[in-house]
Structure formats: structure tokens, C-alpha cells
Amino acid sequence: xxxxxxxxxxxxxxxxxxxxxxxxxxxxxxxxxxxxxxxxxxxxxxxxxxxxxxxxxxxxxxxxxxxxxxxxxxxxxxxxxxxxxxxxxxxxxxxxxxxxxxxxxxxxxxxxxxxxxxxxxxx
Numbered sequence: 001x002x003x004x005x006x007x008x009x010x011x012x013x014x015x016x017x018x019x020x021x022x023x024x025x026x027x028x029x030x031x032x033x034x035x036x037x038x039x040x041x042x043x044x045x046x047x048x049x050x051x052x053x054x055x056x057x058x059x060x061x062x063x064x065x066x067x068x069x070x071x072x073x074x075x076x077x078x079x080x081x082x083x084x085x086x087x088x089x090x091x092x093x094x095x096x097x098x099x100x101x102x103x104x105x106x107x108x109x110x111x112x113x114x115x116x117x118x119x120x121x122x123x
């Protein structure tokens with residue numbers, strides 16, 4: 001990444017508890033592997049491998065991750081295996097569903113200006 005202050009470093013993927021920060025599993029990224037499937041992409045493959053033990057143990061719960069790991073395919077894969085997921089997503093992704101329509105039948109644009117579509121926030 002050209003804008004990073006330090007150009008070199010290590011990538012470590014982790015599966016950790018959100019409450020305690022306890023790391024259950026981690027992987028050090030060492031580059032592209034020949035045996036790695038490109039079916040979903042690097043981010044999705046990381047999520048698949050780090051959640052495989054959860055799936056094998058019959059875990060029924062919730063995982064979260066950021067937009068690097070997000071794709072429709074990985075979210076569907078997790079859901080099919082009984083795991084709910086929440087993730088961030090970039091609005092310019094090509095695999096996102098088309099925008100919905102408002103009450104007047106006009107196309108509704110999703111922009112950063114749109115703060116809260118569910119009404120007032122209550123804290």
C-alpha cells in the first residue's frame with residue numbers, strides 16, 4: 001500500500017472473542033499458496049478457514065469482520081452453515097444488490113449523506 005508509512009510488515013489473521021479479546025486461532029499470511037482455492041478470493045478464504053473449526057463443532061452464533069473479507073458468497077456460505085455474520089461493505093462493490101425503490105416507485109440512492117433510514121436514534 002503506497003500511502004502506508006511503513007511499506008513492509010506481517011499480516012496476521014485472527015479469530016478472537018469480541019468481549020475479552022482472547023485469540024482462539026490465528027494465521028500468519030505468507031503469500032499466495034498453490035493449493036488455495038480462488039473460488040471466493042483471499043479475504044473469503046481467510047474467513048472460511050478461520051470459521052471451519054466453528055462449523056465442525058456445530059457453533060451457532062455470530063461473527064463480524066470488515067470490508068476486506070466481505071462478499072455475498074462468504075456471507076451465504078456462513079449462513080448455510082448456521083453462522084450469522086455482520087460486516088462492513090464498500091458501496092461500490094460490483095456484487096451488491098441493486099438499490100431498492102421508495103414509496104413513489106423511484107429508485108432510492110444509497111449515499112453517505114443518508115444518516116439514518118430508520119428514524120430518530122435513541123441512546
